[in-house]
Amino acid sequence: MPIARLNSRAVITVIGPDARHFLNNLLTQNVETLEAGALRFGALLTPQGRLMLDLFLWGKDDGVWLDVPADARDALVQRLSMYKLRADVQIAASDAGVFVAWDEAPEGFSPDPRLEGLGHRAIGFDGATTASEEDWHAHRAALCVVEAAFDAPKDKIYPIEANFDLMNGIDFHKGCFVGQETTSRMKRRGTIKNRILPFTYDGDAPAVGAEVLNGELRAGEVTSAANGHGMAMMRLDRMDGVLTVDGKPVVVNRPDWVPALPSE
Structure with a gap:
């Protein structure tokens, strides 16, 4: 235990x-x-x-x-x-x-x-x-x-x-709170295009702020990394294909409880 x-x-x-x-x-x-x-x-x-x-x-x-x-x-x-x-x-x-x-x-x-x-x-x-x-x-x-x-x-x-919103951290029915207007507007729009997702890598940890690339396109940004695991703010529409950070391949995982974009 x-x-x-x-x-x-x-x-x-x-x-x-x-x-x-x-x-x-x-x-x-x-x-x-x-x-x-x-x-x-x-x-x-x-x-x-x-x-x-x-x-x-x-x-x-x-x-x-x-x-x-x-x-x-x-x-x-x-x-x-x-x-x-x-x-x-x-x-x-x-x-x-x-x-x-x-x-x-x-x-x-x-x-x-x-x-x-x-x-x-x-x-x-x-x-x-x-x-x-x-x-x-x-x-x-x-x-x-x-x-x-x-x-x-x-x-x-x-x-x-x-x-x-997926981890029971926001009550959208409770009434006013600091920052509510922006939060509620994002919820009403329905489609969230960017989320923090976990990734794995080999070798040295990439620096916070390093770009995640899909080919030549920017797909995300590293927000934390240590011991082969990290988190990155990812564009959900650019996760298909080979992803790299500093020229090295990384694997970004979207857990089942994080919704995909409607096109998927």
Whole structure:
């Protein structure tokens, strides 16, 4: 039973009578209906609708705990404090750890809402860890799951391009949130032409920003790469044929749960 602590994640507590309503107006996920003990996935966007950071929301009796990128925690506490105005909430950083388990899970872990089979998450696990964070990232990469802090350039892409619409990260029926207008417009148009997809390669890792080429045509751009696996923002209409990065062949995979373009 692999269990790992994610040092790349940290916790923020948002406590008080207005906690759910306050967060619901900001985040892509429905927080008003989040029950105590439930776990949901969502994001905070820029006003222009671009992806700022991903987060998990843990329902608590007195509010909500947020599982966020560790390097963004303090700035997010400040941002949320700026937004709160007269809302009756208390926002604070927590020292609690974030843990993941896959294959099986001990008591106290909740299923990761992004994809069935991905694993389970917990905050404040007291047991022993049996795997590393690197093991966890290899596991989720094998399932083609994007982790925004590692695989998506901050403030440059839209959450739908990072597959958040396919990983239960956006509630399109909840009402207003920061960046909603752009996100809803992309959804209404129906056809998403660019998505982050996993790829494999041999040899040295390509640099972030390197072009993926289909012949002489630009087909995508590398967003992360390590240990033979990477992620790239791909044009879905240019995936047929031989793909290369820096002149070396790569294999880009579109999992079954990522829809193809209608022409396919």
